[in-house]
Amino acid sequence: MHSTKSYVSYLTRTTRSLLIIATIITISILILYYFFARLHVCIKFSLSTKPNLINNAKHTQLETILSSSFIYSLDNECKIDLNDSSLHIRKKEFDNIFETGRWNTIGSRSGPGSSLEGAFDWLRHLRTLFEHYSIRSMGDIPCGDTYWQFSLREINTIEELYFGGDISLSVIKQNQKLYKTKHHNKLFQYWDIVNCPIPTFTYKNSTYEINGNRFDLIIVRDALQHMHIRNGLKAVRNVIMSGAKFFALSTYPPNGRSSASNTRSIGKNESLPLIPTECVNKTYCTYGAIKDGDWYANNINCYPFNFPLNKAILVQQSHEKFGMEQDEMHIYKIDEELKKIVEQYDNACS
Template sequence: MRDLARRRPALAQLRYAERRDAFAGLTLAERFALIHRTNLWGAAETTSGLGSELAATAALRAGLHDLLGRYGVRRLLDLPCGEFGWMAAVDLNGVDYIGGDIVPDIVTANRARHAAPGVAFRHLDLLEDDLPQADLVLCRDCLVHLSFANIHRALENLRASSARYLLTTTFPELPENGEIEDGDWRPLNLQVAPFCCPPPLEILLENCTEAGGDYRDKALALWRLEDLREPGRL
């Protein structure tokens, strides 16, 4: 496994470190609104960050439609959806899509630009809100920005939803997880402490090239939500 200390910092980490003081005292929603408003993560195409640019999502766009078909997904909840840039290029034929985000301005803009039959957007807080019915929740590039406590809250809320599957970001070669402030970034391996998730049903590698390939294990991993239990619980 690649040692976390050997990975060069990602742009999101560097940019957050430069502006850390600006986040003092902010709520979770205010933190992500500030990130969006200032394009803190520094991507040219989208305020959702480098990982949401079209070139960075080519592998996902090629594989996501087939994955949804294999698991009979007819309703997809994408939370957080960000600016819907790369997802707009995914073949969602036969799938009802709901994009949710904690930042109201993102939701308003997405409704104006992208809402259509079978494509809707809602203001949602992953940690606190009752989630709309869906077969699968796509939670990409989200938990990597949350503290351990709020990751646990997010997973608890997801388990309480009606969804059958969770498709979320993980770094399977990472040997241990580090703590952060909400809004910062670090890689996250959901199969090691403090999460200890079982092996996923599938892994969809993203072919990430950031930091000279130091994050090339970045992937979306698929779990049955009923298989995700808090460590120590049967």
């Protein structure tokens, strides 16, 4: 009798153990089934959407992964001329501005215009430009400390290359330290936009190499107003002759205030005059004869720059949201007419 009870107890314990094991196995199978089912859906979705993402040139995580197989480099470099005393003066001035925080000590040391508030409207309009014209590469000269640029997704995940150049080696060394190791398609290099032509770039992978690529967009933001006007003319000529498609820059209206009537949005064709009427009363060759690093209210449409205002694809206030300054953001599609204009710069302000 005792033996029978023990046997029944043993069977009960065994049955209970088997039930527990069976339950665990069943739950495990269900979990694995759910996991692989979800994985199958994710893979199927990724494969079905991948062509559309690439064809639409959207700056997505997928494109970042795809482009990470490329190595980017500049085709040429901007060498420091040891015999050019004026270059050394300019370089020393802009190094000093950055290192001492002369323009700004809180946030961006490249000046208040390089804060997120200062760049708010630029970011908004650049997003529209990237979407409307499928911008894939850009040169940003001078780039400053890049406090605002990479807050825009279209720049941070640009499909090909972001190149930041600056005459200040202090700026370049900081940017290289911050971005070089983790951002394969962001290059920072010393660049004097006054004396050095805009570079082309190469991208290569294990299969092929393509060099001589020209940037879709060149940005010269908050820079011309800090250059002697003759240096500004050289910088603008280098941009226009670079083979880039678009040129975005900061410029001040000749009447000292932005006009709501003289504006144009990307993709639209609001009426604009050939030149602002106030240009006839301005003598920018004298007004712009400043020491590099100082300031004057530059204008791209009046003599000696002579850009036709009605050729701009965008004319908007640079600081409409926060009202920091009265300067404007202009974007021009570079064409033969602009190239002919800058060819005359050698004789300007002489």
